[in-house]
Amino acid sequence: MQPSRKGVTAMKRGMGATLLMGGVVLGALQMAAPWVQGAEPTQALKQIKNYTVSTAPVEQLHLDPPKLPDLSGYTAQAVEAKIDRSRKGRVVVRRMLQQDALKDFIGGNERLREWVKRQQGMPNAIFIEGGHVTPADIARALPDSQFSETEKGVYLARLPLVVAHDASLEIDKETRDFRLSQERGSFLVNDGKLFVTGSKLTAWREQDKSPAWFRKPEEFRPFLVSWGGSELYIVASTVTSLGYDNSKSYGVSITQYTPGQAARLKRAAPTGWLINSEFVDHWYGFYCFEAENVVIKGNTYRDNIVYGIDPHDRSRGLIIAENTVFGTKKKHGIIISREVDDSWIVNNKTFDNKLSGIVIDRNSVNNLVAWNEVYQNHADGITLYESSNNLLWGNKVLNNARHGIRVRNSVNIRLYENLSAANGLTGVLGHIKDLTNTDRDIELDPFDAKVSMILVGGKLAGNGSSPLSIDSPLSVELYRVELLAPSKSTGISFAGVLGEKQEEILDLMVRRKQAVLIDPVETQAELQD
Structure with missing residues (x-):
């Protein structure tokens, strides 16, 4: 209790x-x-x-000794049961401007200039809509200049990618690595449901043919953000080199929309499960804002830059259990900050x-x-x-x-x-x-x-x-x-x-x-x- x-x-x-x-x-x-x-x-x-x-x-x-929540249900099998493959989704490319899921990243001339420079024109993004989509579906739908299978089971996104509110993206074990191009300004926005199971998600530096290892705080690196009303599931996967020092671009984030958008969109608190995975070299290994009932279980957070695990403002009902957190370079291993209430931090190793x-x-x-x-x-x-x-x-x-x-x-x-x-x-x-x-x-x-x-x-x-x-x-x-x-x-x-x-x-x-x-x-x- x-x-x-x-x-x-x-x-x-x-x-x-x-x-x-x-x-x-x-x-x-x-x-x-x-x-x-x-x-x-x-x-x-x-x-x-x-x-x-x-x-x-x-x-x-x-x-009496405290009673812990039952963790037995947070499994790969339980995540598999949540995937709805009955409706086939579609893949389209649209301008980034005037899109709710992207407003935080194109607001102001400086951030918009980032994508104009990297795309050498008015910036576009890939949108997954209307149902279930896999990386293979995206590769079939788009030219190699936007998204390609560079070798069997290895995919490279050269545009930002948005999972719409009515859609899901499944990156499963058939995908050996899902790469987001640093040079082209790719990043991943989940406004619906995103599943990464038995795979890899990597910020990729094409020039070096390697992960986009951290060099300096202000340098853009691809990131993953999961917005209000969304669900994020990462299971038995490795996630590498996401995030930099800019708002909502920290690495792996589960966050409600900014107050103005949240009031208009009226989305529920975002949630997700991150279980039995490895998170390496992120600006923040994990960040959340006004999230609820997030489960972070059995993961390894190593060599992240500012924080390993960082739940933030007004998040509640979190389970942070059985993780190993070490080698954080600037600050703390695990921190909950600013009205993060009613949560469990149990059976972790942090050193x-x-x-x-x-x-x-x-x-x-x-x-x-x-x-x-x-x-x-x-x-x-x-x-x-x-x-x-x-x-x-x-x-x-x-x-x-x-x-x-x-x-x-x-x-x-x-x-x-x-x-x-x-x-x-x-x-x-x-x-x-x-x-x-x-x-x-x-x-x-x-x-x-x-x-x-x-x-x-x-x-x-x-x-x-x-x-x-x-x-x-x-x-x-x-x-x-x-x-x-x-x-x-x-x-x-x-x-x-x-x-x-x-x-x-x-x-x-x-x-x-x-x-x-x-x-x-x-x-x-x-x-x-």
Whole structure:
């Protein structure tokens, strides 16, 4: 079951508690704590600066392991069943101007000039309409200057290609490679249904007779975009070298139309399945915008440029499962950003990415991040920025260059049964940051400089600077967390607010085996009223 959108904990203390209990602590605890001499605390509640330390019940912290969606139905056989071959489609060539599916790519003189230059005249596109079409059908219908079979089962498109709203294109195993010419400005637009099964889809540099490997961000490379109301299915295929730094031209994209067109066309949210495939050398390995129920399962994303997997604005109900994401050159392996809600990021491996392995960003809520292996990334393992009410369960976060799990300006973050070990800085970091004087659009991406989290179970082991650091929390609750093998010779030391109360915390946690509640003084006063 997904975590509750409201994210209300059973604790009726609201936002003002820090609870820590039950760890197994190894290493030298070298500190002058009163309990070392057998002294008992004289008060159940001690006031330290603006926080108090006490015990509290922990029954409310119980949470059953999350239930995952059934993934067994996302198969090649299920995709095959969706292909309707009963109506034969037609292939025509039309001017690109005044076509809804192409307006984003010909708007303004600069983008129109791109296609005029590459086609040496007013630009045309291939349209598939009225039913089912294969690459062989296109080759029979058009001259080689527009679309050709260059060798058996290898096709080259030298014009943009549009699958109309009432049509489908099937690129199946009979197609060894479906190539989009970089020199001629070819790209693929799906406004209906597109199937790539057991095949290859390649941005092709004719001059070099090779994929259009990335050279610079602004250089045009062919791309695939699947618009509002469309369905995209890529199964057991290899997709190579798509996308560049221009709107909706990022690589493989599933995206609703721009607001003006969406209001006029009234298309449903786009969707699709990308399963058991490989995505290599794209500007973005995957991007979506206002998409729903997209399944990204069992794929490999390697050596992509900016992101591996990047669901974006107001997408929901996504399943990102059992993927391997590595070698992203500029930013993160997997990131969901700006109100990407009600989704699952589960059982993925993400490693050796330039920044973080997994990022939850910009008010993306009610997501489950579970049982992922996140390791050897060049910044954090798992990062949450300004995204409240999310659940992290059973992740292994190992040997990342900076923090294992980092939580910024986010409340009700629940961390259950995670292992964060051998990371360069902190095992788990919670902090606040004022973003008002940055380049952030506060109206588009509002935030509160507040942090709260619950840690239950799991291990924090051998992290570089501290197992745990919390900066000015509204609520942090920890229970049954194991602190193992500190990397410092001085033994385990907390940072932030917990560091200020370390003696009292360890007294209750280690010697007395009780819960520890660290409460802001202001909240205690409110509770007494």
